[in-house]
Amino acid sequence: MWTRRVGFGGRASDTQRRTSPTCTPGVTLNKYGLCVTNLQDLLPAKNGEEPTIQFLLEVVDILTNYVRKTFDRSTKVLDFHHPHQLLEGMEGFNLELSDQPESLEQILVDCRDTLKYGVRTGHPRFFNQLSTGLDIIGLAGEWLTSTANTNMFTYEIAPVFVLMEQLTLKKMREIVGWPNGEGDGIFSPGGAISNMYSVMVARYKHYPEVKTKGMTAAPRLVLFTSEHSHYSIKKASAVLGFGTENLILLKTDERGRVIPADLEAKVIDAKQKGCVPLFVNATAGSTVYGAFDPINEIADICEKYNMWLHVDGAWGGGLLMSRKHRHKLNGVERANSVTWNPHKMMGVPLQCSAILVREKGLLQGCNSMCAGYLFQPDKQYDVTYDTGDKAIQCGRHVDIFKFWLMWKAKGTSGFEKHIDRCLELSEYLYNKIKNREGYEMVFQGQPQHTNVCFWYIPPSLRDMPDREEKRQRLHKVAPKIKAMMMECGTTMVGYQPQGDKVNFFRMVISNPAATRSDIDFLIDEIERLGQDL
């Protein structure tokens, strides 16, 4: 049995270097003040308990230090280096693998270096991705998940996690608005795969023979999605054998929302060409503009032409948790399937994405192959809980626990507060810059989601006529500012072109650590770095 000791031997934090850590007998103190053990002393070695706990606590000391600093605004968001610099080995940080083992002491140094040269995605001023923030409960959940190290395919080896997934999916379906939360679903390794599931299930529903006979058994099927939708719909059309040319892009209004009349016109056109319209994706929260397609109007058209309606709420699904904002997804209950990524707007650590399907049995029918070695029908428990055969995966990572634990800790009401707060913050940013000198909004009016899209126009460009030269120069502004931000390490925000629009900033807020002062900081930083461009 191990007993906890005073000073468990972690490296002294930067501000407090202890003078006499106490090491266990057999564990030696090195020049860095670490109590190091050898790999061979760790479990499953005999008497390996103490050195193992010791080692894990050393690691935890590094991690908790990292967590502490991540939330500290005086810490850099990143310490940028080019690939060749890291490959050459920064201050002895050697990425190469070798035949012989390193000491555990070196392993701890490697851990510290890995974090040092990484990017602090939980930093209050990291706005670069839709997934930001570092939720402490979610983090604890992931640590536990790693420790349990099991697999979702059967109840047999993941009884608790399988049930948590089932209950959580039901809750999500209730929130979508399907009666009694009926239906089906599964957690998948990200929104792209969830969207791929939706196309697969739609195909299976309308042309089940494709499973056995292949795409040649079906007529020429076409899919529809907005030109602003996520590229995963296009990936799915390539992967599943539809072909990207059979994905028809829909026009949007200037806010990035699908124009329903364009959908109907294109459906009629496709039918006239002998194609069969199968599937429509409506985006709830587009990646760049944060736009919500008008689901109800799209659903009307889907019903009229017997098409599968999928709602890609990877980014916007979280708004369903907010009484104030869920109206933006009105009509979602009419969808046949919904993608919803808790790892985006709900702050759950990566990865956590759900595909929800209204009709029960389709996922199973579409994907089951009845592998005898895994899904034995003659087990002693109710094997309908063995959900693995619904998946396109065999082994499946446990993505549910961190989410379940966060839901327990926050309650539905806690997620609602988080979402309302992020939307308030983005409103603050929008109001701050919409009439500010040097800024131009990419689209007019208050954003529907937390996406605020804007150009920063340096003083040297402000009086230029709106011609190609200005466009070309403006196109280079965001990349330049972004590069300087990264080199300074002060903040990170995304940019991209869209259609005929030159590079603009896309600011998104999903980080619970962000405050108005961080928004102010971002704007100050853009102006500081961009004023002389």
Add this chain to the structure above:
Amino acid sequence: MWTRRVGFGGRASDTQRRTSPTCTPGVTLNKYGLCVTNLQDLLPAKNGEEPTIQFLLEVVDILTNYVRKTFDRSTKVLDFHHPHQLLEGMEGFNLELSDQPESLEQILVDCRDTLKYGVRTGHPRFFNQLSTGLDIIGLAGEWLTSTANTNMFTYEIAPVFVLMEQLTLKKMREIVGWPNGEGDGIFSPGGAISNMYSVMVARYKHYPEVKTKGMTAAPRLVLFTSEHSHYSIKKASAVLGFGTENLILLKTDERGRVIPADLEAKVIDAKQKGCVPLFVNATAGSTVYGAFDPINEIADICEKYNMWLHVDGAWGGGLLMSRKHRHKLNGVERANSVTWNPHKMMGVPLQCSAILVREKGLLQGCNSMCAGYLFQPDKQYDVTYDTGDKAIQCGRHVDIFKFWLMWKAKGTSGFEKHIDRCLELSEYLYNKIKNREGYEMVFQGQPQHTNVCFWYIPPSLRDMPDREEKRQRLHKVAPKIKAMMMECGTTMVGYQPQGDKVNFFRMVISNPAATRSDIDFLIDEIERLGQDL
């Protein structure tokens, strides 16, 4: 700044209950001896550092206790309950989610209960899956990965992990035997997805127009795999639009290895029927028998008929690390693609699976969609390091770090030792039971991998004539013994039927904690539970 205190406030371990944990001011001590904080006190709250570290250390205390007990043979492998029992709420363990938050104290109890009712996949007597064991370095790696909470799609936000992935894939390709480790690859969410990649890339290589025009642009393509191969090849043929009927199953010898002549005959037959043979999967380490298909002979046929050769080494790939056993994959260097799951035979925590592709550029060509918001060409660094567009995913979990860290800590030589040891143990089991009364081997001769497949024949069946009645009764033996094992919680081992063979046990060893005494225990336990059946 936080300072570490004496007694950081974890619940006393089962054997040592401290009497006076010291809580931080503002943090209260509850009846369980926990220093509890409120969710609102955790970071990003003001002065949230201390309560946050406190809370995380409480969680770590639960986790290290779990680790310690997992390696203790007096601990049960599992505490089995039926789904309805867990759903009803075991001793107050309530899986339902609610609107209102729970206390952090309750969250810690939930964590403990989650582990209590789960399955200890790291236990020395857990033999149920190909992935077993709990590697301490890998565990530390996963904890760090969760803390970094980033995403593999760009160098921008995962610089260190992206480089680690690149270097590790190169090393794996060198070990496969491709000159200078040239080629391509990616880590995917499991072997089934890796195998799917191989079929996609094969299709893209031979019929690149399928990406844009769909499967109808290609002739009728057929795929080949052994009847013993993993079901993911069949899943891939359904998902990708080939249709499962266009996957042709190959006969095997009695050891489960593909008969090359059967492949050639079926290729000729398919061509005569107007089909185009595209892809052959050779399994290196089949799921049930652990069989290695003869890669060189299959490669000859693939070259002759211009077919893509994929080697599914999800389970057997690890043997490439062993000088003694890698000959079983002779010819693997002739493959066009290889699946290799370090999370199986190499003991890396779930999930960790690589798809390796010999020809550079195919993964990118096959999957890239050039999303402007993510893969900007005008970044300040060398954007060839932005590997995300090669994936069918968008966001991608960091699966590399734990593996990289284990490789650093063990060296190539450490993996070799582990693999040799597991194969020795399975040889011990084979020798122990091959002539033992009451046992019958499913196939004759020493297994190629650690899979030992056998029937246990209870005394009541031993003198029965080999007729249908005996078969039917024998079919029920393994499920009954397995059910009793699970209810006793003493050990776990898999069983399944295969072809016309009734249920038999499949013992596999990948757990570094297992010893000969655990093998002896398993056999004793089978006999104890099975003798009166």
